[in-house]
Amino acid sequence: MAAPMKHVFRVIRACSDKFYKHTGFGFMCRTRGTIGYTQLIRPQKYSCYSKSFHPTWKYGGYTGIGIWSFFTMKKEEVNETEKEAEHDVTDGDKDKDLLQDQTDIEHYIRLAKIAQMKKEFEEADMYYHKALKVANKKFKADKLSKKLSIQARTYIFDAMADMALSQGKFDKAEVLYKDTLKGYLETGGDRKDNAVMELTLKLSSLYAMIKKDHEARLGLTTVIECQEEKIKANPKSDIDTYGLLGIALQTYGRFLLHHNELEKAETVFCRCEEICSHAVGENSSQMLRVLNDLAAVQIVQSNYTKAEVTLQKALVISQNMESCDAVHAIYSNLGAISLKLSQLDLAETRCSTALKLAREAGDEFAQKQAYHCLRKVKEARQSQPVK
Template sequence: MAASMRHVFRVVKACSDKFYKHTGFVNTYRTKVITECPRLILSRNYPSFANRFIPLWKVSGFAAVGMWSFFTVKKEEEDVIKKEEIVEADEDHDKNPEKHRTDIERYVKLAKMAQMKKEFDEADMYYHKALKVANNKLNNEQISKKFSTQARTYIHDAMADMALSRGQFDKAEALYKDTLKGYLETGGSKTDNAVMELTLKLSSLYAIVRKDHEARLGLTTVIDCQEEKIKTNPKADIDTYGLLGIALQTYGRYLLHHNELEKAEATFGRCEEVCSHAVGENSSQMLKVLNDLAAVQIIQTRYAQAEVTLQKALVISQAMESCDTVHAIYSNLGAISLKLSQFDIAESRCSTALKLAKQAGDDFAQKQAKHCLDKVKEARQSPPVQ
């Protein structure tokens, strides 16, 4: 199913589509794992920053489910899954090998429908039924070993995403490893984009549970592998560039969390270059990268540079037909002006942020804009420092 090339989920879709095309299992479902995971490794070491500036992940427009919202299914995918198709029965079922595959796919579709409704226990039940059916049919020689492996690989990946979203980290780790093993058993290479995508998922999981050595090793492995691919072939496909961009952004936020600000800034700078190539200048993903870069500059109290970065983001947001971060940009710009004692400018920017946040229905952004306006009022009433 098609998605805009200018949207970051185009990249995730492309990687996932290649993965499932390789394994041969129907791809009717994608996760938002990679694009959501960096939120969880953002630093909590800067409370003053958190109070005065809107962190990117608060306004990115992603749905938060528990500790990690990984498996929100896109509306377009809901249209694909039809209840009538799932419950259809075929009388000549046993005579056609394709019908034996349909049995497994039917349970998978039911599981995905339950996931969309956040009925996770029911979804887990259907996934286990699908695995049991696959195993029974393999034993009865009704499906091939290859298809059985393909089905298990697909199901394990979906179950891993769901387990991770529920905070079941040990279970998610084991399932991701099973997915990786299954993919390699089908003939995949250790340097394939699908393997790098799974490695990135595992690395992000390790970052959450504070296995820093594993997290750092995994992230740098993905980056080095993808960089080598585009070095060897500068005309590599968008999937390769896109996965590199996501890995760089994730690693940049990881470095920010560990207060490695110079490395984080350099990583975000490289991410900006890759993002421009993969999804274009005027894209929502570029706005997120620029916001991350500005965050590092703000923490380093380099407000002038941060303003330049955010102004660039503002120009991009205004060029886009729709943008869910423009109010955050105005609010952050207003906060910078406040730090520089430019009270009139700060009031104007934060007022604009409040207006746009109300239009967007973003309660958090409204609170931040109001906080900024309150700070402007306090600053004006405070006696000048002698």
């Protein structure tokens, strides 16, 4: 093969490895569909969520074919990549044949991701289509095997689907995700592979966003059942398998919460907590998000004592972490619980602490929550009979 494809995903892999090896579920991509759906639920429906504390699992599967999202790149890494891309263009002017034969697909993908990060979506779409055109041209010229051609197209389709979803182009995103799934299966992938389950999760999240509840529920339960079977058969399954199960459980839990299936949601979040503990440990930011979800369900059910225990556990975890941007949200939620239990002094203390920490974090939404709590405390005191 005249132009080997082993470097096609090199830059994407390098960036994601640098960024994710210190956090979460290992070397996996951010699930845009899940993130988009969780934002629909929080905080519009329930006031117990802070914008800085939204429970989004940052990572999803796709390990089967080496697909990573452009969202795995840090800002400084994007700048570095942009410089490299500009350098490639200069070199290309000197030796266009070399650029075309060895780095053209990767080059266009990098340019697309840079444009996507800058929200220059039309330019990004143009570069993705150029990459597709080059991959097709190489395949027809026998410079690229059918399998590698499908892998390249699959990667590009997935990236374009994520971009379409971020723009609210749901129909386009659905078609592209399905094309990605088809491409993966054409390369010999199994229908129960993590990559297929990840795509199913993305589609399910998308369906939830457009209120196709039956399809969303079916897809989410399918992913959960499949991943649970894998873990039951092999408790030592890799981190991707556990991580994907965690994503699916949390997404499904929030789906159930949104539809007021509260007891079932609590059960799902408890299982999610178990998986999170196994995958990333107790002292992790992801565990805080799961506990906040669990507490949210308990609050909505008026199980304030249980919710306080859950949030106190989250508070201890946050204090054991070197840095945590969720502490003010925990204090705010604890203050709300104290207010519900008519513990006005404790509610004031907790909400005041939440306000102070939210100011330091620059979280305007959390500040509004804390102000609201303090105002309710004041109103409750004024309504008390004079002794």
